[in-house]
Amino acid sequence: MLDSYPDAPNIYFSWQKSQWEKLNFDIENDRLPHAINLVGPSHVGKYQFAASFAQRILCLSSLDGHACGQCKACKLIFADNHPDLRRLEPDNKSKTLGVDSIRELGEFFAKTSQQGGWKVVIINPAESMNLNAANALLKNLEEPREKTLILLICHQPSRLLVTIKSRCRLVRFPVPSLPEMRLWLSKNLAPREDIEELIQYASGSPLLAIKLTETGLLESRRKFDRLLDDLATHKISAISAAEACKENDPHMALDWLYYKLVLEIRSGAKITSPVLSFRYMDRLIQSKKLVQSPANLNLLLIWEELLINWQQLFKKNK
Numbered sequence: 444m445l446d447s448y449p450d451a452p453n454i455y456f457s458w459q460k461s462q463w464e465k466l467n468f469d470i471e472n473d474r475l476p477h478a479i480n481l482v483g484p485s486h487v488g489k490y491q492f493a494a495s496f497a498q499r500i501l502c503l504s505s506l507d508g509h510a511c512g513q514c515k516a517c518k519l520i521f522a523d524n525h526p527d528l529r530r531l532e533p534d535n536k537s538k539t540l541g542v543d544s545i546r547e548l549g550e551f552f553a554k555t556s557q558q559g560g561w562k563v564v565i566i567n568p569a570e571s572m573n574l575n576a577a578n579a580l581l582k583n584l585e586e587p588r589e590k591t592l593i594l595l596i597c598h599q600p601s602r603l604l605v606t607i608k609s610r611c612r613l614v615r616f617p618v619p620s621l622p623e624m625r626l627w628l629s630k631n632l633a634p635r636e637d638i639e640e641l642i643q644y645a646s647g648s649p650l651l652a653i654k655l656t657e658t659g660l661l662e663s664r665r666k667f668d669r670l671l672d673d674l675a676t677h678k679i680s681a682i683s684a685a686e687a688c689k690e691n692d693p694h695m696a697l698d699w700l701y702y703k704l705v706l707e708i709r710s711g712a713k714i715t716s717p718v719l720s721f722r723y724m725d726r727l728i729q730s731k732k733l734v735q736s737p738a739n740l741n742l743l744l745i746w747e748e749l750l751i752n753w754q755q756l757f758k759k760n761k
């Protein structure tokens with residue numbers, strides 16, 4: 444097993460060993476299901492796992508439960524050109540996976556596999572399917588064909604139809620333990636003093652920690668936190684803070700805000716009313732849903748409302 448970063452096909456991460464071994468056992472004992480739902484928070488490597496597992500299944504001469512990396516099938520996968528593997532993702536603009544892509548799967552599954560083995564589909568993330576797409580997928584799940592495997596990557600299982608979930612094997616991918624995360628980061632990052640802060644900001648997700656260091660997101664996150672602190676102490680106005688906030692990716696920044704709120708509720712030192720803070724949490728969840736919808740939104744307005752209410756959670760020093 445390789446335990447390296449950046450990600451490449453034919454690997455899984457150290458914290459995914461038990462999931463890999465269990466599924467591998469099922470391959471060897473001919474007990475692999477037709478659909479697997481890989482559920483866990485973002486940035487724990489679910490997609491990398493699915494891609495590696497697909498390669499493991501399609502490889503023509505796998506060794507000790509791993510793809511060989513050398514055969515024709517492996518080479519086709521490295522070139523992203525294997526005829527028996529489909530990867531479905533929403534296009535960036537609409538953020539949803541429509542029914543047409545899923546309908547094509549019917550044809551894909553109906554054909555004989557070109558390499559004579561399995562046919563594998565990865566849907567990433569599964570919750571990006573709209574209702575029509577989800578219903579179309581359901582048909583494939585209800586009447587599975589021989590030697591076909593659907594791998595669903597799912598960050599938010601609550602957004603997936605119950606009827607889909609009930610027809611898939613659930614495999615959970617939690618964040619690794621803290622010691623494991625520290626060890627992995629120490630192997631994959633140059634030594635740094637802010638490692639604990641990094642882990643905290645990444646909410647324990649190793650690949651997010653790497654992303655934070657590579658993209659300048661760590662600094663954005665620090666700025667965002669300072670902004671929230673300045674708002675809480677009434678040093679700045681919510682309107683000017685909203686202007687700065689709208690520059691961040693809203694999905695990510697709303698998660699940051701949620702995390703900060705949880706910390707403030709836990710410490711209980713500055714928040715004036717627990718009732719208000721839980722009401723605020725509901726509002727935050729609603730905002731997150733809005734941002735996930737395909738509708739065009741006035742982000743500035745959303746931030747203004749959230750930050751005005753944020754400021755009201757804290758006492759004004761006289």
Ligand SMILES: [Zn+2]
Pocket residue numbers: 502503504505510511512513514515516517
């Ligand atoms: Zn191979």
